[in-house]
Amino acid sequence: MKISKIMQKALNDQITLEASASNSYMAMASWCEVTGYEGGASFFYAQSDEERTHMLKFIHYLNNLGISSVIPAIKSPASNFKSLESILKTALKNEQTVTTAIHKMVEISQKDKDHSTYAFLEWFVNEQVKEEIKFETLIQKFELIGRDKIAINEIDKTLAASAVTFTANAAG
Numbered sequence: 001m002k003i004s005k006i007m008q009k010a011l012n013d014q015i016t017l018e019a020s021a022s023n024s025y026m027a028m029a030s031w032c033e034v035t036g037y038e039g040g041a042s043f044f045y046a047q048s049d050e051e052r053t054h055m056l057k058f059i060h061y062l063n064n065l066g067i068s069s070v071i072p073a074i075k076s077p078a079s080n081f082k083s084l085e086s087i088l089k090t091a092l093k094n095e096q097t098v099t100t101a102i103h104k105m106v107e108i109s110q111k112d113k114d115h116s117t118y119a120f121l122e123w124f125v126n127e128q129v130k131e132e133i134k135f136e137t138l139i140q141k142f143e144l145i146g147r148d149k150i151a152i153n154e155i156d157k158t159l160a161a162s163a164v165t166f167t168a169n170a171a172g
Ligand SMILES: [Fe+2]
Pocket: 018, 021, 050, 051, 054, 098
């Protein structure tokens, strides 16, 4: 099966985007761990793993088509953060960028009448809807519960619970 050069490049670029996401979530997890946000740490370590599995999906898809995927060098992610809230906001922005990239690839596949890549990308379209909702809901908690120490501790517990949900889903 053949896919266009433009589609190949877009899929390869997505490997970089998923790898960067995985690295920046790992940096966020590490910051949370050092700062004492245990929930945030387990949430972002799990999130980092999740992005790595996305990256692998693109690598396997290209390789299975006989197109060698390019494993990219990744720039160092930001590692100094202000607060749990600002991290979650940065993460949402990152997810929105990924959503835009996925949608662009869907458009290329439609233009190319590339039905297999279109079908492959469908999972990512749905995944991005879930990802954006996940971060929007977590950010909302600051408005609902507050930003004092007790509120942030509650939100950290919510993050711990979200990490567990992901691990359970990934296993199933
Ligand atoms: Fe992803």
